[in-house]
Every structure is written in structure tokens, then in C-alpha cells.
Amino acid sequence: MSRASSKAYEAIRSRILTGEFAPGAHLKEEELAEVCGVSRTPIRDALRALSAEEYVRVVPNHGTYVSEWSDDDIKDIFTLRAILEGHAALLASGRAMPGHIEELSHLHRTMSTVLEKEDEPDRDVFVQSNRRFHEIITEAAGSRRLTQMIGRLVEQPLIARTAISYTRVDLQRSNHQHGELIAAFRARDGAWAQAVMKSHILAAYQAYKLRYKRSCNGNSSKAAE
Amino acid sequence: MSRASSKAYEAIRSRILTGEFAPGAHLKEEELAEVCGVSRTPIRDALRALSAEEYVRVVPNHGTYVSEWSDDDIKDIFTLRAILEGHAALLASGRAMPGHIEELSHLHRTMSTVLEKEDEPDRDVFVQSNRRFHEIITEAAGSRRLTQMIGRLVEQPLIARTAISYTRVDLQRSNHQHGELIAAFRARDGAWAQAVMKSHILAAYQAYKLRYKRSCNGNSSKAAE
DNA sequence: CACGCGTACTTTGTATACAATAAAAGTTCC
DNA sequence: GGAACTTTTATTGTATACAAAGTACGCGTG
Numbered sequence A, B: 001m002s003r004a005s006s007k008a009y010e011a012i013r014s015r016i017l018t019g020e021f022a023p024g025a026h027l028k029e030e031e032l033a034e035v036c037g038v039s040r041t042p043i044r045d046a047l048r049a050l051s052a053e054e055y056v057r058v059v060p061n062h063g064t065y066v067s068e069w070s071d072d073d074i075k076d077i078f079t080l081r082a083i084l085e086g087h088a089a090l091l092a093s094g095r096a097m098p099g100h101i102e103e104l105s106h107l108h109r110t111m112s113t114v115l116e117k118e119d120e121p122d123r124d125v126f127v128q129s130n131r132r133f134h135e136i137i138t139e140a141a142g143s144r145r146l147t148q149m150i151g152r153l154v155e156q157p158l159i160a161r162t163a164i165s166y167t168r169v170d171l172q173r174s175n176h177q178h179g180e181l182i183a184a185f186r187a188r189d190g191a192w193a194q195a196v197m198k199s200h201i202l203a204a205y206q207a208y209k210l211r212y213k214r215s216c217n218g219n220s221s222k223a224a225e
Numbered sequence C: 001c002a003c004g005c006g007t008a009c010t011t012t013g014t015a016t017a018c019a020a021t022a023a024a025a026g027t028t029c030c
Numbered sequence D: 001g002g003a004a005c006t007t008t009t010a011t012t013g014t015a016t017a018c019a020a021a022g023t024a025c026g027c028g029t030g
Helices: A003-018 A029-036 A040-052 A071-095 A098-117 A123-140 A144-154 A157-165 A168-186 A190-212 B003-018 B029-036 B040-052 B071-095 B098-117 B123-140 B144-154 B157-165 B168-186 B190-212
Strands: A056-059 A063-066 B056-059 B063-066
Touching: A003 A029, A003 A040, A029 A040, A040 A056, A040 A063, A040 B040, A071 A123, A071 A144, A071 A168, A071 A190, A071 B071, A071 B144, A098 A123, A098 A168, A123 A144, A123 A157, A123 A168, A144 B071, A157 A190, A168 A190, B003 B029, B003 B040, B029 B040, B040 B056, B040 B063, B071 B123, B071 B144, B071 B168, B071 B190, B098 B123, B098 B168, B123 B144, B123 B157, B123 B168, B157 B190, B168 B190
Parallel strands: none
Antiparallel strands: A056 A063, B056 B063
8 A cells, every 4th residue: 555545544544443444334435535635536445454353344335334342343353362362372382483582572571670660561562572472483483374364363453452451460461371382482392382282371361351341141151261 | 246247256266276377377357358258347356256265376466366385285174185075074063953864865766876877977966065075074064164164275276186087996985985975964973973074084185196297296294193 | 095107316237538658679878 | 706786576565436235215106
């Protein structure tokens, strides 16, 4: 995507992430064109791209609407993340270079420092480091397609905001699991790395449910795995 | 997508599938517009959609090229299918309705008949039935997102043509595994269904490698799962 | 008063014209 | 003769104008 298109893409995407464009909202091309300062053509490009990434839903001849997430959708996303990132960890444990493990350790130390030093942890630094931590593992797995699939799951608004609502205990648990992941990589134990990653993500789902959902009606679809 | 867009989408997609647009070919918007009988605008829409599904690769300011698949890409696709369809089988075993299992049985009988009766099996019927068989399981899993992810893997040209090159023995093995899947569903044994589905797909990969690849250099990336 | 039809309006879909960009070829200077 | 620079050309990116479709509202009629 070129200048105007990606400008529109970023503008719309960030407004969805901040909630300015609420779930279910009808996005009108002309309004977006005004807001972004470009014509409708690149707006349409951007909307199609956002649709492919499930940020919005395009209904032919009606318009595009900001995606809404049901509890089941959210469960699906975490479950799929657990499966795919677990697989990525398995692959990465056999392929990770010393440099990768070094960087993971560095990020782990950074996150530990954030949690130990201050009274109120700097969530931005934690979130950024955490994101990069997972990115390194995914990339180390060495599968373009896997990277892309995971990317599409992680980019979702709700995931992006998850860590904001974590309690200190949640963050410490998460950080501990990162440490265990590094240990598994050092030992080159794929099964271990996979198991840790899976539980890491499923624990995150549990934390998310407790903090975010109003009524935890939960078992609308039968559990598994 | 509306009339002109989807017309263009289908026209381009089918030409990629038949090989008329070969992997690596540079697709020029104006030429496509002529071929499809529409203007460049819906062509661009179609190309963006095809790009999201990995049929083509869009390089900004350069053009769009038909995707090329390396051996590693193909390995990734089969591996991810094994993981995701395996998971779908697990979920489906807990949710499948009698009607689902009935339809699976019917398709299984159809495929058995194709293999038993004629000297040269009717591959078209087999391929179509097989496709539907997998579709039912995926849908029975009841996860929109999972369905979509699997759909994107299966739609790929190379997968679509896989069964064409199968030997009779390959087809019989495949058919036998379908029977075992049905048994697992009847028993509502998720772990069994998952294991059968995984081996079903990995066996298909093996068959594909033997029939298609010129040099089976194979172990360029370490195996897993 | 209610129901159905028609018209006007809003919004998306498509075509075309123009601008920007990158590659290729030709030319000039060393 | 070679290399760098300019000019040309092929192709994509963007804007705008117009067409089609779908919705809502209002009017008329039963």
C-alpha cells in the first residue's frame, strides 16, 4: 500500500483500537475520506485490508461495520493462539540461535525490572516487551505462514488491550512463564516449550475473563484440549 | 463484492488455478481489465482479495505477482492443516449432531463405491466428496475463525490438485482413514478423532511429496509434531 | 387508519482521467 | 568504449464524476 492508502489504513485502524470507532459502527467511506484527508479510492483499499484482518466486516452494497466480538469469538482467538503459538515455540526450540535466546533474556530482565522497581508497574514497557518477546519466538519458528496466522490473531483490539487490565499478580505469573520458556529453549526441549507456551496463553485467557467479562456465562460451547 | 468485482475475482482465480497465470507471472491491471471486461477499479479490488488469500503477492508501486510455493511453504501448509484440522476434529467429536455423522457416512459410502466399482476411479467425484467430508467436520467444530483459517489453507492451488495425482492405493488409504474418523465420532472420542485426522493429513503430505516433487530434498527445516 | 406503492435520498460500486513512481533506454561526457 | 545522467515509457496510485442499489419517507388509496 502506498502513501494515501496506508495513511488511511493507519488512521482507521488506530481509531478502531482506541474505540473512537466502536464495534458495530457503520463506517461511511465519504466521512472517512474527509477524516483522513484522501479520496474514497484509498479508503476503500484500506477497508478491504482491514476486512482481511477482521477489524471490519464488509457487507456488499450496504457498507462496512466495525467488527464485534462475542465471548465465543474471544475464546476461539485465545484457543487458536495457544495452539499456534505453542507450535511456534516447539519449532523455535529446535531453531533458535544464541542471539534469539540472548534477546529473549534481555526482554525478560527488562520486564522483571519493571515489576520489581516501581510501585505501579509501567504497563507500556511491559506490553511492548511482551509483544516483542512473542514476536521473536514466532519468527524463530521460521514459518512465514505461521507467523502471519499468529499475527492476525494477536493484532486484534481486544488482545492488544488485554495486558492493560492485568493485576500485578497476573503480570508476575506471566513473567515467570517467560523465564520458563527461556529455560526450555536453552534445554532445546520442544515439548516443554510448547507446553509452557500453551499454558501461558490459556492463563492469559483466564485472567482476561476474570477482569473483562461482565457476566462470565462461560460454557456456551463445550470445552476442549 | 459486487458484480464486477466478483466477476473479476473468479476470472483471475480460475486462471491461476488452471495455470494459465503461472506462478511468478506479473499480472497487469489493464490487461486483466480487458480480459474480464471491467475497469481497473474492480480489478484492484479482486487483486487485494486474492492477495489476502495468498493467491497473489502485491508489491507496492511494482505490481502483483502470482504466488510461488517453495517446498518449505508446502510443508508448512500441510503441517498447519494437520494441526488445525486435527483440532477441528477434536471439537467436532464433541459437537457433531447425528445428521452430521449421517452425511459423513453417506460421503464415505460414495467414495468407497467409486474405488470399488470402476477400473479407473472417478477422481472428480472422489475429490468433491472428500472436500465436502472435510468441510462438514470443520463446520461441525463450530468456530468461525477456525473454519476461515482452514479454508485459506485448503483453497490453495496445490492442495486442490493434490488428489488428482494420487494412486489407487493412496485413495484407498485415505478412504480407510475417513472410515476411522467416523468411528471416532460415533464413539465421541476427541483424542482419537484428532489423531486420525492428523495422520490423515500428514499421510496426504507424504503421498504428495512422492508423486509431485522432483527432488525430495525434504529436510530443509527440522520436523516436528 | 393502515397498507402499499412510488419517489427521493443516501451510500456503495464502477469507470475514466490524471499524477506519481520506478524501470529502461538513449544520449552525452569523460 | 564505458559510466552516469536525462528522457521516455510502462505501470501503479489517486481523485473525481457518474451509475446502480438499497432504504426511508411520504403520499395516496382502499
